[in-house]
Every structure is written in C-alpha cells, then in structure tokens.
Amino acid sequence: MSNVSIGTGAKKSRTLDLGYFLGKYNLLILLVVFIIIASTLSSRFFTIQNFLNLLQQSSVTGIMAIGMTFVILVAGIDLSVGSIAALSGMVVAMLLAAGWSIPLAIILALAAGGGLGFVSGFLSTKFSIPSFIATLAMMVSARGLALLVTNGQPIYGLPESFSFLGAGFIGRVPVSGLVWIMLTIVAALALKYTPYGRNLFAVGGNPEAAHLSGVRVNRHLISVFVISGILSGLAGIVLTSWLTVGQPTASSGAELNAIAAVVLGGTSLAGGVGGVVGTFAGVLLMSIITNIFNLVGLASYYQQIFMGLIIVLALILNKFVMGENAH
C-alpha cells in the first residue's frame, strides 16, 4: 500500500523512480538499519525465537494500530483505544467467567468496542466536536466504566482454551501474531481494492470535496471509529487471553504508542495519505527499540529519554530519505 505520501513532491514520476522507491519503502530501510544495529549490539537479537517474541509482543498494539490508521487516514485521531481495549477485555472476561461460550463472549466484547467507537464517531461527526476531544472524553469515560463493572477488581478464572488466541502457538508461531498479520493484509487489501477504502482516502484528503463528489462523508467518518473500536476490542480480548486475566487498568497509554507507530509508518496526521503496511513496520520498529534496550540492559530512564529521541530521529530520517525536509 502507499505507506508514504503518494508522490508529494514527485513531479516527473519517471525520473524519480529511485527516489520514489526509497520514499515508499524508506521505513523498511530504516527497519533494516535498526535490525542491523540491534544485531551488533546483542548477539541474542537476531534469533528466530526473538523475532517470534517480537511478533507476539507487538500484536496487541499492532491490532489497535490498524484501526488507528483508519482513523488517522480520515484526519481523525482516537485516544480511546486503550480504554476500549480494557473495557472489551473486561466484558469478555466477565462473560467467560459467567460461563458463556467463547465465541459468544468474544462477539459481544467486539460489539461493545464497536459500540463505543460508534458513540465517539457519532458525537464527533454530528456535533462536529474534534475527534481528539470526543475520543478523549471516551477514553476517560470508558476507563471509568471498565473500572466500575467489577469495582476495579480484575477478573480471574478464565477457561484454559480461551488462552489459545493470545498465548497459543501454531508450530512456533504465536497465534496473536498471525491474527495481526492477517488483519494487516485484509486491511491493506480493503484500502486498495474496495471503493470503501478509496473513499477513506478521499474523505481524509478533503472532506468537503469528497462530499461534493457524492461520497457519504459522515458515514465514512463514523465507520472508521467503529472499526477502530472493534479492533481495539479485539486487541483487548487478545491481551486478556494472553494474560489470562481481565484487567480494568490494562492498556492505559496504549493510544500514544499506537499513534506514534502509525505516524512512523508514514501515515499523515493531516489525513488522506498512508496505509497499514507502514503501520505494521512502525509497530515493529517501536517494539524493536524497546526489545534492544532490554537486551543490552539500558536502564529505564535512559530508555525513556532515548525512546523519544529515536522516534524523532526516525521521522527526520524518513523526511530526509524522501527529500522532503526542504519544505
């Protein structure tokens, strides 16, 4: 998918093939650079097991980040993903603990996520409240709700078989990682090969023009929040399954990680430009950074300091490779 600004600045597409290629895949290049650096820093980094671990570790943020990509593509933002994930995690855990069947519990938890996403989307669209604020309110309220449903207590005693989703393996490959990869592929294809996907780019690029061109802008806007809600719900379910406990405080702060990953992946906060493949790479990049910090044993405060620096650095390199820093 077009994970970077399609040809912004590329005037004569022919003569710029190399630049275009670099622009399109610069994050992958950056990823390779990081992997090489990481490999030299720790001999334990470049092992199959570590990559499989990375896949599992990234999957929860990764699934959220797919939905976040959709929202950011239409120039919105969703701060409520972490809270919705926690709430959906609580719902699935409560239903399972109450003896419901796994598929039913999962479906209801997803519906809860989608429902809350709908509320944010509806409020922000119909009352033209900026999505930043609508989802900020949802973030606060949904977290309160997640705490309220069990009075702040975690929920234990989930069935063994439920843990397959988050902690299971097919061969050596983590199931959650596979789910993440498959969802990324599906989302990438949907963005490229369905009218719905193309319309999202239109709405993100210029909602007014999209409206005049007969795109039902409001529906598309609301839909991305529903998608983000459902995927956050799924992320929460996967997390609950992995941790074998439903925790109302789970995933707090996850929204900022997801947003950073989406932006690192080349999706523009201004909307209309980007894609989920870039997001996939962005999430991996962030995981690799923490992973290598942990492997080389960099102390925690330095981790934070460098995390910020590296995000900025990666973005600057992005621009640099794309030759866009000239403005």
Add this chain to the structure above:
Amino acid sequence: MSNVSIGTGAKKSRTLDLGYFLGKYNLLILLVVFIIIASTLSSRFFTIQNFLNLLQQSSVTGIMAIGMTFVILVAGIDLSVGSIAALSGMVVAMLLAAGWSIPLAIILALAAGGGLGFVSGFLSTKFSIPSFIATLAMMVSARGLALLVTNGQPIYGLPESFSFLGAGFIGRVPVSGLVWIMLTIVAALALKYTPYGRNLFAVGGNPEAAHLSGVRVNRHLISVFVISGILSGLAGIVLTSWLTVGQPTASSGAELNAIAAVVLGGTSLAGGVGGVVGTFAGVLLMSIITNIFNLVGLASYYQQIFMGLIIVLALILNKFVMGENAH
C-alpha cells in the same frame, strides 16, 4: 478577547447582536449554569473559601493552559507540558536544595522549560514533524530526564520562603491564583493588541498565506512552543512550591486536561480561532466539575465516567448556543 470566531455566521451584525453575544460568551453562560447546578447540589459550593480554593487548584493547569492556547492557536499541539513542568520543578528544587537563591533558581528552571519548548518547536518546524509527535517524543524524553536527574527520588527540604508562590496568600487570595489571573490578562492583551499576537492568528489560519504576507511563520511557530515551555516550567515551579517537594512524576497526564480546557474555552484545534479568556473559563469549568464531585462525594469511577460525558455535553451546548451544529 475573542474566545470564539468573531462573527462566524454573523452577517448583519445589527440583527444578530444577541446571537453574537451568546456566541462570544456562551462559555461564560455555561459556567454560570454549572455554578447554579453546583450550588444546588452542595451548600458548601457557593462560598468564598471554595472559590478561592478553586482558584488555587486551577492555577497550575491554568498557567499551562495559557501556553497551550498559544500553541493551539497556530494549529499545533503540545503534549510535553506535563513532563516539562515536572522537569522544571525538579530543576528549581535541586537548585534550591543546593542552596541557590530563589530568583536565580526560578529563572534557570524557566529557562530549562523554554529551552525544551524550543527544541520541540525547532524539530517540528524545521523538519516538519507534526507537533503532536515532536512533543510526544519530548514528553517521553523530558519525563525520563526528570526521573534521571535524581534517580526517581523526590527532592525535599526546600526553603520555607519558597512556598509563598504556590501556597502563599495575599489577604485570603492565593498567590498562585493571582499569578494565573495576571498572566491571563497579559496574554489576552498581547493577543489582541500586539502585532505578534495578531500574527499568531494569521499563522494559525493559513501559514502559507501568512508567509506570503510577510509574516515570519517559522519564528512564530517556534515561539509558541518556547512560550508554552516557559509557562509549563512556571506551572511546575508553582506546583513544587505548593507541594514543598520536587517530584519527577508530577503533572503526568496534565497535557490532556490542559488541551480539554483550551478546547472547552472555544479555541479551535484547527488553529486561528480562540483566546486565553475562554481558556481561563475552560480551566475553571473543569475544576468545578471535579470540585462538585468531591463535595457531593460521588464515587471515583462515576467521576471518571461523568467527566467524559460532561466535557462532551459542554461542547455540544457550546455548538448549540452558537448555532453551529447544523453543518
């Protein structure tokens, strides 16, 4: 000052005086409504002492929110205010604990805040990194730095006289509240009566057009981050003075409160429209909500749930009063 878009939709100013007035002061009206509701809910609400408490409680967020208003006016956002406040608080506490004089310590702490603001502004402007991400990175890094400087330990033993700023009173009026009010007035006048202030509206409205009209856009963009950094630093200093301890974890999450208050106050996240008087009212509104929850003893989870709801409700009422919900 113009806390809502001057004359949006107002064509014949004569016939629309009432609507215009409501539009301009709708937040004040909302504030009055809230105060009336609060007064009926708790007899302790409408007392001078409680209002003075509110003033003191709001001042730290309020000072930050002034800087945030400047940033949002130019269509930026500053997620680093809480971390910068914490870092400046640590700096002032460390210098005081090391025996420096109070004015010098304060000046250096403010400079630290301004310096970090400059870095965010510079990065986001020169490398056209969205300010959301540049300041997100700063938020993470500055927090790491605040923790690092004293290895995560708070700093005790500040001189008695230092507490005047945050905990002192002139008559019954809290000094910190006075500082907040005075800064709001100065900022409001600067926005209205200086070319610099008007230029911020231009830069926020359309940076390209401002550039072609001879406004030095980049300088203005960087300057608001410096201002926000300095004011965040001051907020951190006031907080440290109030709590009589320098805490590296102080003010975490403060950025979201500040942003919510600014938006409640009628400043548009899209830039170019708004002002600090609205922000003042927005901060007060948020404080009143928590205050009344605490006074009536509403359980904490419900506080969270209602907080989100009320923010959204207030914004919807805002739009409704302004007759803008049509679109």
Add this chain to the structure above:
Amino acid sequence: GAAKTAETNAPKDAPKQVVIGFSQVTLDSPFYVSLMDAAKAEAEAKGAKLVYVDAQNNIEKQNKDIQDLITKGINVLILNPSNPTAVAPSLAAAKQANIPVVTVDRPTDGKVATFVGRDNKKMGELAGKEAVLLLGGEGKAKGKIIELQGDAGGKVMMDRRDGFHLAVDKEPGIKVIQGPYCDYTRSKAVKAFQDLLQANPDVNLVYAHNDDMSLGALQVLEQNQLAGKVKIVGVDGLMEAIKAIPTGKYDATVLNDPQLLGKTVVDTALGVLDGKTYDAFIDAGTTLINKDNAAQYINDKLTFAASK
C-alpha cells in the same frame, strides 16, 4: 536445571557470574526506586550481576520485558508484578527456560519459589488501630475520617483499604468518608483534600494509603490553620512524614522499608539458585511508627525509614 541455564547463558570467557533479572513494576515511585537501589547494592556485594527492567506500571510491558530478560539470559528472576495473575505468561516462559522466580513486594497467583513481601492488609489494620486510638480508643472512638485512596483497581490499595476498615468499621462512633483515587500522588491529594475539607469541615482524622498523599493533606490543613488539630495517619514510613511526627503535625505511619525488601529478595534469589528452599511467604515485617518511637527512625540520608 538452574545450573545448566547459567552455563549456557554466561559468556564463555568471563568468570561465571550469576545474572539476576529484576522486573520492577515501576521506577516512577521513590519506594520502588529505593527497593531497586538496595537490591542493586546487595547484588554487587554478593558478586552477582543485576539487570533490571521497568514495566512502567504496564502489565503488557512487564510481560514483554520478562520475555526480553529471558532472551538476554538470566539465572534467576526477581519479579514485582503489576498484577498477580496477569504475569502468567512470564511465569510460564520462565518455567520453560528453567529460571526460578522470586516475587517481591506483591505476590503472584502462579507458583513461584517464594514471595518476599509484607502484608499490606496488616499494615492497613495497624493504621486503623492507631486511628481508633487517636480518636478515643476501642469502643469509645468517635469522629469523622477522610480516606484518600491509592490507585483505582490496585491490589495494594485494596489491602490497605480493607485492613484499615477491619479496624475502624467495628467502631460505631467513627464515620469514614472515602475520597477519590489520588494515585498515591501528592498533587492530586492536595486538590482532592481541599475539596473534601470544604465539604467536611468537621473532619477529625485523615488516613491516606501512603504518606505522600497524607503529606498533601497536611499541606492543606496547614493552609487552613488546622495542622495538629486534625490527626493524620499514613502508610510507608516516608522520612518526611516521620520527621513531622515530633512536631505534632503528623501522627502515625506504618513502616514499609524498601531497603530491607530489596536486600532480602536478592539474598533469597541467590539462595534459591543455591538450591535452598524457602517458605512460600517471607514476611519482611512492619511496625507502627508514632510519636513514641519516631525519633529512633529519623535518618536524613534515607527517603524511607529503615527497619530496626
């Protein structure tokens, strides 16, 4: 098992040094920082290497961190879990890698070698009993208590709350107003207590789930010229609080010495590696600090009082 892992994990040329992995719930709090520092010092003294990771209060990150620690190669894991159950994946991974686990400060639900910690419920109860005493003694106690709570949904918060109520709820003359969650931070406690005091000017005693919040309440009381008139009880044994006891502005706190925890857990972890067996719970002990014994705990170099 353990010995084999140590062999494969230790670099070949270096002398065989034991590597202790420590997954700390957060390093944002002075308590856990002090615990970590003590653990580091003890490990160094015993010639072991300690590598630590900071979960930043995030259970997801904690599980990732531990996975990374195992990848990195450690001989024994010290774990302060952010949630007792949700570290199950890590416990499973450690078990698979034959790495023994010792938990510290907070227990886990899954089976581990041992848990070095304290009984927070007991600490809450100690605070509660002292509160009853301060308000007139068993059976006669009368008054209004404002309780400032820790973090929403936290295990420690619940224990300190429940323990406290075990003692005070028996007293018919005592009424407890439960305040909002202040996340163990002073700034939130100050704001909340200002409001609560406004609503309850007749308060007689403040109990907060840690001393930092209690000190926030003290700040407000001083501002209202009520310091010394309203009793204050906290938990943790923060040196700043203990120093306030002799002045009469602060009444009691419950010792929660992080240094001892840190030292003990490293010793225990090394013991586990040596094949020693321990009880499931090693109690690091606690005690009430009030005006009777405050003087002997005061030590300007420490952030938290050390156990005697």
Add this chain to the structure above:
Amino acid sequence: MGENKLILEMRGISKDFSGVQALKKVNLSVEAGEVHCLIGANGAGKSTLMKVLAGVYSMDEGEIIFDQKQANITNPISSNRLGIAVIYQELSLLPNLSVAENIFIGKYPRKYRYLLDWAELTKKSRALIDSLGIKIDVMEPVSCLSIGHRQIVELAKALASNAKLIVMDEPSATLSSEEFETLVRVIQELKNKGISIIYISHRLEELFRVGDKVTVLRDGQYVATKQLKEITQDQLVELIIGHALSKEKKPKVPISTIEELVTMKDIHTNKLTSINLSLYKGEILGLYGLVGSGRTEILRAIYGADPLQKGELYINGGKVKFRSPAEAMKKGIALVPESRKTQGLLLNLSVWENAVVPSLKNYTWFGLLRYSTMFKHVNEQVEQLMVVTPSIRASVKNLSGGNQQKVVIAKWLLKNSNILLFDEPTQGIDIGAKEEVYKIIKGLSDKGFGVIVASSELAELVQLCDRMVVMFNGNIAGEFQQEDFRDDAILHCAVTGG
C-alpha cells in the same frame, strides 16, 4: 434552437444565509442541448444558485423541475442521481488521489460486487482523458497537476457522470488559451449530444463564443434572460452592473528609464533560466505566457518566496538577497498571489484580520495596536474596492469569490508598498470590479509606484500595461512596448518562444 423542451426549471428560488439574502425569488430555465450562461457581479448569487441546484445548500423557498419532473434535491448525491453534474468554482478534486480515482469517485467500476476494478477504472479514465486531447498520466496524483490540468480533470469527472446537465462555475478562470480551446470543443460536442450546460464566467467574450442564452442576476435577483445573438457586449454589461462602463486604455505617458525599481540580472531558480528584467518607476509591466511558462516564478523570485540559484537582484538600485517574503516586504514589495484560497486568504478569519496582516506594524503605538485607525483604514479600503460584505468583521470564507480577491488586494493597498506584483489579479472578478482594479493599478503607477502584472488574459494586459514581457519555458521570449502591442505577434511569441 427554437422551442426545445426544458431540461431544467428553477422557480422562485430564495436563499438566506443567516441575514444575507443571497437569492431572492430567482428563476432560471434551461433548454435541452443549450449552453445557458449565467452572469452577474461578484456576490450576485450565481454560485449559490448552482449549489442549491446541486443540493449543497437547501433552498428556503422555490421549486426545481428537472427533466419535466418535480425534483427533490437534498444533497449532492441526489442531484447526481438525477443527472446533474457540477464543476464548482472552488475545485472539488482530491489532491492525494490519482486522476483516475478523481474522475470516477463515488461511482467506481466494481468487480465481484464489492471490489474496485482498477483495470477498468484505468482504462475508462484514460479513454476519457485521451478524448479531451490532454496528456495526463491517469495514475498520477492530482497534486502533481497544474491548475489548468486540474480543471480539465474536473471536466472529465463531469463527463464520466453521464449527466444530462453540466454546471460549469467559472471553468475558464484558470485555463490557458489552448486549454480553453479544448473546453470550447468539448462543450460543442456535449451540445451535439443534447446535453445542456450552464456556464458561468466573468469573461464576456467567452459567453458570446460558447453560449446560446444568458441569464443575468444582480444582488440575488433575477434581471433578465436574453439570446446572446441578440445583444451586444455593452448591453450585457449594462444589465450586469446597472449602468454603462467607460473603458479607457492607459494613455501613453513616456516612462523614464532612469530609476529602476527592480533589476534582475541573470537570475536562475528551479524554473527560471537567466532572467534579465527591469521595472521602472511609474511603470506597469505585463507578464504574459502560457501556463507553466514561469510568470509566477518571476514574481516569486522577486518577492523572496523562491530561493535564487544564481544571479543578482537589485531593488531601488541596491543589491538584495531575500531569504523570505518578510525581507522583501520590508523593501516595499508586495505580492498578490495567484491562488487566493491557499495563498492569499486566512479563510477562517474576518475581513479586517485578513486585510491588516502585512501592515500591522504601521498601526502600533509603543508596540500596541491602535484599533480605531486600523478599522478606519480597512473600512476605507473596503469601500474603495466596493467589497460586498456585511461588515469587516464577517468571515472571508463567506464572501463570494470575487470579493475575496478584492480583500487580498486591499491588504497590499493598506500596506503602501511601492513595488506591487500582481499574479492573475482579476481572476474571478466581475467586470465592474475589474475596471475598478485597473483604475487602482493605474493610480498606483501614477503615484510613481512600479507594478508587474502577470496574467493569462491578453486583453487585460493590453489595456493596462506600458510594456509587456512574454515568457516561454522559464525564459524571456520577447518584449513589447505599448505601441507594438499586437495580439497575434504576442501570442505567436508566447506559443513558439519567439
């Protein structure tokens, strides 16, 4: 034509924007297969009427009969279904999407019901673009196209909708003369197919070339409908502005070539090669050329908006090196940019806020702004330029296109610059205001200021300028003195490069 059946009848349409009566009981009837022109001064209500037709605005009263049936138009989708396609004055393309997607947005070819058929999409859009005789890669994003080509894409988009009625709101404002010829040819072809067109433009000659009938609006009211064959341009002007217009050519005043305000010596930029050019005191210099020939770049180079790669720039005889427009402005240079929406205006701000941006510093007193003088001056400018606005506090985004352009000009008149660079200054301005702008420009030159006007309208330059420079491919291809102004020679120079 004769008695063709009516494709569209709009009866008694009124529209009020919270106090501004944009349309008052307006009637409009369009026959099948005719080109119906719609004209009126800026703010007369043309675009509003068309937006009511398109379903962008809901009307307050009136009825629309389309294709003999009562039409209930509530949004752009419903008008589209009826067979109405609109090319809006403010282009409605999506810069980040490809040309092909833009053409078929909202009606993508599908396969397997849910999937977008990229192959079909590319094929169909390529065929459409080819039929328009324009070389554009349909997979290229629209952001890479020139304004003129974007207009052509808009046209293709309207064609792709198989509409029975196509509304074109000032399609020619940004077209070059060849592109305009394409437009004329397409309109003819559509007409032959029986498709009706509503054509809006301020360029009267155009109406006589493409139109059959014309309906005139004034102040939101219907004035008249005439057969274009039956009236003259002057009669039409009278209908539009209510009185006759006196056109005068700039009288020949010898320009002294002693004082050079601007001197470019061997200037190179991204788009320009080796430009040598002088502007004299009191002179109006015209810049003509095809789209992309580099007129805008010359103005931007003088204004410090584009970096110079090579060469020297002198202002008032002194050598300068501008790093930003702010520095050029300090030397008394002003630029009215070509795209008012993206470069000229702060859309969300009010008229006065827009007008004072460059001149704020002139109104300070010990660093503080004096609002009374500032408002007085703004009001004077607004009156002088006859900007139709309820007050200077109104938001510029609610002004009609032409009035917005006047606000941009007002901003530089307030600033009192002595070197003025106008890029397409009368784009979208009505005939009355145009004369007003010409008068203003001439007045400036009489005061001894230097003016450069870049324009695609040759007639405008001929009427206005003392001297004309023709650009070709980033180079100066020729220079004409006023006495040598001959359309054919100038055009030849612009097309062939000399």
